Amino acid sequence: MRAAAFASAALLAIAISGCSSAGSGIEDAVAQGIAAVETASLAVEQELADRTFSTVTVTALGDARRELVDATTTVSETDATNDADATLRTEALSALALGVDAVNDARDAMAGLGSLDAAELLLEEASAALEAVETQSGTSATADRGGR
């Protein structure tokens, strides 16, 4: 009986600790977006320096786009619990969209449409936008915890 109660309590604790707030969900998705944009930037930089094969660059850009789309879906499906969360969600979606556009431009450039240099600049902008949201989400999370 005691063992069963202990097991139930342990399962409940695990389930509760598996739950997370809207802010942290967005924060994780933004971090995922930053990783994807930085990956794309590195791949493009190596392509411009002729240090890599186009097959690897195209693959890396495809993988980065998949991660950005995944992060976008996560943020889109996050329910806001207050005004700050709602604002954060809007800004995160906007920054992630910039990232998707930049990666698409880079993929287009690899296919001969447009310039890879221009795509590199767009990737830098997307990275800056995502980092701004990440900083903001960190601040919001601290505020949610009463500034501790």
Added chain:
Amino acid sequence: MKRIFGVALGVLTAIGGFVDIGDLVTNAVVGSRFGLGLAWVVLVGVVGICVYAQMSGRVAAVSGRATFEIIRERLGPRAGLANLAASFLINLLTVTAEIGGVALALQLATSVDPRLWVPVAAFAVWIVIWRVRFELLENVTGLLGLTLIVFAVALFLLSPDWGSLAGQALQPGAPADEAATTYWFFAIALFGAAMTPYEVFFFSSGAIEERWTEDDLAKSRLNVFVGFPLGGILSIAIAGCAAVVLLPASIDVTSLSQVVLPVAEAGGKVALSFAIVGILAATFGAALETTLSSGYTLAQYFGWSWGKFRRPAKAARFHLAMIICVLVAVAILSTGVDPIVITEYSVVFSAVALPLTYLPILIIANDREYMGDQVNGRGMNFIGSVYLVIIIAAAVAAIPLLIVTGAGA
């Protein structure tokens, strides 16, 4: 001269064959998130796989019988079946991950969607197992896998701050932005990646395929105690490359294309070519080994005729079982599931199932009825028992940590 060549070939094959998709992905993921803060786990895992493989290789060479045949006889059909079920399911998951890994490696070389490469990779695995001699498939993939040394070369070319890397390795612990639970989850994943059961089944069944006797024990020890640790250094080099290039850029590894970026950064196209060949050889070699291990475990438990030394017609159920495993792997990958995700789960579940496969080997290695004078010595039993405790602790903690951390997300 021929003998020295044979020993050198065995060691080189062991080094090249040590790394598979689980090691590639898990080490890169860990390096990109924790730097070399989990390098100690690779060390623990390499010593563990040495102990495990040495015992099972010795059991096979001394008794002249296959691992699962003895497990069933020694532990009885029920315990043997539990053991078989755990080993076989992990093997199947690993076969899927490795075939997916081959497809991802081919994508790096061609940029063609990996789903289109999956049937090609599966067919190649089947035809090689069907047609190619055991020694040849083992040696060719092992030797080509040696090109993964490029990760160690790349680490030097990147001119990292060695003091900082040594600091990460010598003062292990979770970074400020990572939870302790995540750190321990990846510690278990890395341990599972180093101590994958299929490596041991392949190694011990290979001993029967190559007709090892007690005279071959010295060669077996050299393969294990030299080859595997050097293979472990490759694992640390993969983590090191990720720690130097990807960690500072906040790039968490989620795909194989990210794993090769540090190599391109360090050595350009030449180094990248070696890395792609190495990844292809490592994943293809591991796909062959895991598929064979699936056939070995089933055939040895059920008493079917088995082995590459027999013509397929003389070991029909053994070959049919492997064909079915490959087809199941293709079916799983055809659903569009990410092979990297399968890999991440396969290494964790390897850790979960490890006690079921490790304990019987430890028991049999102490049984004079099978081993005669070649039973474990005191030293080996001490290390073996310490590892039993570590393996059980990892197995018990794996699932709760998987849930709590959301698979390390």
